[in-house]
Amino acid sequence: MDWEVLENQVYLYDGTFDGLLTIAFDCYVTQSIPRKIVPELKYETNLLESTTLIATDEVKAKRIWNGLYEKVSYQVLSDCYYAFLSCQTQKEMVILKYIINSFLIGPKISNMLSVDYVVEVIKLRKNVLHEAHRLKGLVRLQELENNLWYSSIHPDNHVIENIGQFLMKRFPTQNMILHDKNRNLAFLYHANFRDNYQLVNLPHHIVLPDFSAQEIQFQTLWKTFFHTIAIKQRTNPRLQMQYMPKKYWKDLIEKH
Amino acid sequence: MNIISIGYIHAKTIPGCSQELIDKLGVLVDRMSVNIELPSQNSLQLLAPEKSKETIVKPMSYIANQLSATAQRLLPRKKQWYFTPTASSVIHQTKNRNFVPAGQTTQLIVGATPETDLKIIQLSENLYQKFHLKRVYYSAYISVNEDSLLPTLEKPSLLRENRIYQADWLLRFYGFRADELLNEQNPNFNTLLDPKCDWAIRHLENFPVEVNSADYATLLRVPGIGVVSAKRILRARGNCHLQFEHLKKLGVVLKRARYFITCDGKYADSISHFDQGFISENLLYLERKLLPTPSYVQTSLFDELEPTKLDKIKCLTGNF
Numbered sequence: 001m002d003w004e005v006l007e008n009q010v011y012l013y014d015g016t017f018d019g020l021l022t023i024a025f026d027c028y029v030t031q032s033i034p035r036k037i038v039p040e041l042k043y044e045t046n047l048l049e050s051t052t053l054i055a056t057d058e059v060k061a062k063r064i065w066n067g068l069y070e071k072v073s074y075q076v077l078s079d080c081y082y083a084f085l086s087c088q089t090q091k092e093m094v095i096l097k098y099i100i101n102s103f104l105i106g107p108k109i110s111n112m113l114s115v116d117y118v119v120e121v122i123k124l125r126k127n128v129l130h131e132a133h134r135l136k137g138l139v140r141l142q143e144l145e146n147n148l149w150y151s152s153i154h155p156d157n158h159v160i161e162n163i164g165q166f167l168m169k170r171f172p173t174q175n176m177i178l179h180d181k182n183r184n185l186a187f188l189y190h191a192n193f194r195d196n197y198q199l200v201n202l203p204h205h206i207v208l209p210d211f212s213a214q215e216i217q218f219q220t221l222w223k224t225f226f227h228t229i230a231i232k233q234r235t236n237p238r239l240q241m242q243y244m245p246k247k248y249w250k251d252l253i254e255k256h
Numbered sequence: 257m258n259i260i261s262i263g264y265i266h267a268k269t270i271p272g273c274s275q276e277l278i279d280k281l282g283v284l285v286d287r288m289s290v291n292i293e294l295p296s297q298n299s300l301q302l303l304a305p306e307k308s309k310e311t312i313v314k315p316m317s318y319i320a321n322q323l324s325a326t327a328q329r330l331l332p333r334k335k336q337w338y339f340t341p342t343a344s345s346v347i348h349q350t351k352n353r354n355f356v357p358a359g360q361t362t363q364l365i366v367g368a369t370p371e372t373d374l375k376i377i378q379l380s381e382n383l384y385q386k387f388h389l390k391r392v393y394y395s396a397y398i399s400v401n402e403d404s405l406l407p408t409l410e411k412p413s414l415l416r417e418n419r420i421y422q423a424d425w426l427l428r429f430y431g432f433r434a435d436e437l438l439n440e441q442n443p444n445f446n447t448l449l450d451p452k453c454d455w456a457i458r459h460l461e462n463f464p465v466e467v468n469s470a471d472y473a474t475l476l477r478v479p480g481i482g483v484v485s486a487k488r489i490l491r492a493r494g495n496c497h498l499q500f501e502h503l504k505k506l507g508v509v510l511k512r513a514r515y516f517i518t519c520d521g522k523y524a525d526s527i528s529h530f531d532q533g534f535i536s537e538n539l540l541y542l543e544r545k546l547l548p549t550p551s552y553v554q555t556s557l558f559d560e561l562e563p564t565k566l567d568k569i570k571c572l573t574g575n576f
Contacts, residue, residue, distance in 0.1 A: 113492035114502040170263070233398050233412050 003100075004032040010046075012053045013092075015039035017084050020092060021061035023054050024099045028064075033100070037092035068099065073107035083124035085158040094120040132159040136166050138244055140253050141176060143215040149176040150208060152251050160187050164197060219253050226254035264358070271311035275318055282322060287358035287390070290316045295376050299369035302405055319360045320387040326355045359390035366420060367397035367413045368406065372443035374434070377423050381434040384427060394420050419445040426451060429483055430476045448540055453479040456516060457536050463516045464523065464530065467498050479539075480512030500524055511542060 011034045013019035020037070027033050040053065068077040080095050097117040102109045112118050132155075141149040149171075153160070160180040164187035167176060172194060178187040179202065188198045211219075249255040267285040269278060282288060290312055294300050297309045362383065366376065380392045396412035423445065426432040430452070437451050438444070446454045456463065456479045465478050467489060475486040485508040492498060492506055499519050503510060514524035515535045523530065 108495065111491045112495045113488060113506050114496045114498070116505075119505050231398065234414070 003027075006032050006034050008049050009034040010036045010038060010043070010049045010051045012038055012040040012043055012051055014056050015041065016056060017081060018058060018061035019054065019056040020084060020095060021064040021099075022057045023092075024064050024096055025057075025060035026054060027096065027100060028103070033096065037096060042089075064099065068102065072102045073110070075110050076102045076107060079110060079121055079125050082128045083121045085128045085162075086124040087156045087158070088124060088127075091124055094124075128157045128159060129162075131155055131157050132162040134244070135159060135163050135248070138248050138252060139163060139167065139178070140251065141167070141171070141174070142219070142253075143212045145209040145212050147175060148209070149174045150179065151176070152179040152181050154182050154247065154251060155180060156182070156247075158183070160185055161199060163187075164189065168197060223254050223256075266358075269315055271307045271315070273315045275315075278315060278318060279322070282319070282355040285356065287361060288319060288356050289361040289363065290319070291363045292379075293364055294369055295364055295366075295371045295379050296369070299371065303368060316360065316362070316383075316387050319356060322355050323359065323388065360387070361389055361391045361393060363393040363395065365397050366394050366417055367409070372438075373416070373420060373423070373445050374438040374440070374443040376420060377427065377434045377437065380424055381427055392424060394424070415447060416445070419447070419451060423451045431473055432477075449536075449543055450479070452477075453512060453539050453543075457532060457539070460530075460532055460535070464518045465516060466521065467503065467517050467519050468493060478513055478516045480509055480514075480516075485509070485513075512539060515539065 011023055013023055023037060080099055083091060083095050094117045098121045109118060135153055135155055139151050139153060141151045144150055160178060164178045167178065168189045173191050175191050176189050184202045184204065186200050186202050188200060265285040266287045267281055268289050268291060292312055293304055293307060300307050300309065383389045383392055394417050396414050396417040397409065398412045399406060399409050402408065423437055426437065427434065437455055445451055465474055472486055472490060475481055475489060488506045489498065497520060515527060515538060
C-alpha cells in the first residue's frame with residue numbers, strides 16, 4: 001500500500017465499529033490514511049495535530065462490512081470486529097490498515113503472520129475472545145426477589161454482548177441483567193422475548209432488589225461445596241489464578 | 257412446555273455394569289467413564305479386589321463398540337437444548353441424541369502401586385488405540401488412611417503425574433509411540449527434563465529441523481513447538497520465508513525450540529554448537545528454573561553471576 005500518510009492528521013469518530021468502517025471508506029476514496037484515529041470523547045487536544053471529525057455514515061459502513069464479508073472473507077471481518085472490542089487504545093490504526101490491505105491482498109491476508117498489523121489484530125482478537133471465554137465460566141447469576149437474575153462483571157474488553165448472548169441461549173427461561181461495571185453497561189434479556197436483548201447505559205448508582213431467600217441458601221451451599229471439594233494436598237494457587245485471575249475475584253461468590 | 261437446558265453430564269459406570277443400563281444411560285449423558293483405578297491386574301487384586309480387569313474392560317469395550325456402531329449414523333453435531341424429562345419429552349429427546357456424544361474416558365491412580373511409567377503409558381496407548389478413549393486421567397496417589405498395603409507419602413508425586421500427562425499429550429496429538437518415549441532400560445521419565453526434550457536429546461540425528469521446509473509431523477517433534485505453533489508456521493510459510501524474528505512474532509516460544517531448528521539453514525544466534533552436551537546443559541538450566549523448589553543448586557557456566565560492589569571496586573583499583 002503506497003498511499004499518502006497525512007502527517008499530523010487525527011481523525012475523530014464516535015467510538016463505534018460503524019464509525020471506524022466509515023473512516024475506512026473515506027480513506028479508500030481519498031487514498032490516504034491519517035496518523036492517528038481517536039474516539040471523539042477520549043481525544044486530548046494537541047497543538048501540533050489537526051483534527052477532522054468523521055461522522056458515522058451507515059451506508060458507507062455497510063458497504064465496507066459487505067465488501068469484507070463478500071469480497072474478502074468472513075474470517076477477516078470477524079478478526080476486525082473482535083479486535084475492535086478490545087480495550088487497547090491504539091487499536092484503530094491497526095484495524096484500519098488490516099481492513100484496507102485486505103481489500104488489496106485478499107483473504108490470504110489472515111495468513112500473513114509476519115506482518116505487524118496482522119499480528120497485532122490477531123493478538124487483539126485473541127485477547128478479547130479469551131477474556132469472553134473465561135468469563136463465560138465465571139459469571140455467577142444471582143436470583144433477586146422479583147424473579148430476576150443479576151450478575152456484575154468487570155471485564156477489560158467490551159465482551160458483555162458476547163457473554164450475554166451465550167447466557168441467554170444457555171438459560172432461555174431466566175430474565176437476566178448482566179452488568180459491566182467497568183463501562184456501566186447492562187445487557188438485558190427477558191424470557192418472553194426470545195432471541196432479543198438490549199444493551200443500555202446505566203447510571204453510576206443503581207438500587208437492586210434484595211436477593212431471594214433461596215439465593216442466599218444456594219450461595220452458602222456453593223461456598224461450602226467450593227471449600228469441601230478442594231483437595232488440601234493439591235492446592236495450587238498459581239494455577240488457580242491462571243484460570244480465574246484475581247481481577248475477577250470481586251464478582252465471585254466463592255471468593256468472598 | 258417448560259424448557260430447561262442442561263450443560264454437560266459426565267456419568268461414571270461401575271465395573272460389571274449391565275449392557276442395558278449402559279444403553280439407556282448412553283443416550284442421556286454426554287460422556288461416560290469406566291475408571292480403571294490401577295494400572296495392572298496384580299495391583300487391582302492387591303488394593304481393589306472387588307474390581308477385576310475383565311469387569312472393567314467389558315463395559316469399556318461395549319461402549320467403544322456402541323460408539324463405532326453409531327458413528328455410521330451420526331446426527332449433526334449441533335448443540336442440543338433439551339426438555340425437562342417428562343415422559344413424552346424423554347422419548348423425543350433420546351430419539352434425537354447420539355450415544356455418548358463426548359466419548360468415553362477413564363481414570364487411574366499413579367504412585368499407589370509399583371508400576372513404572374512405561375507400563376502406564378503403554379496401557380494408555382492401548383486404551384487410545386483399542387477403545388478410542390477421549391482421555392485417560394491420571395491422579396497422583398494421596399494417602400488418606402494408613403494400611404500396610406498402601407505406601408506412605410508425605411506429598412503426592414505431582415511431578416510424576418505431570419510428566420505422565422506430558423507424555424499422554426505426546427501420544428494423542430504429537431504422533432509419538434509409547435516405546436519411543438521410554439524403554440526397558442529407562443522405564444521412568446526423567447524428572448529434570450520433559451519427555452519431548454528428553455526424546456529429542458536422545459535422537460539428535462533427527463535435528464536440526466529446517467522450519468521453512470519441514471512437514472507438520474516433523475515440526476511437531478521439535479521441543480517447544482506445539483500443535484498451535486506448528487499450524488501457525490505452516491500458515492505463515494506460504495507468504496514469506498521465515499526467520500527467527502518472524503517466529504517470535506508468530507508467538508512460537510523459542511526458549512527450547514531454538515536449539516533444534518534452523519531458519520534458512522542458519523542456527524539461532526545464541527547457539528554456538530550443535531551437540532548433546534551443549535543442548536542438554538542449556539535445557540537443564542531452563543528446566544531447573546521451572547521446577548518447584550530445587551533442593552540443591554548446581555553451579556553452571558551459564559549462571560549469570562552479578563559482580564558485587566567489592567568486585568567492582570577491585571576492578572577499578574586493581575587490588576585483587
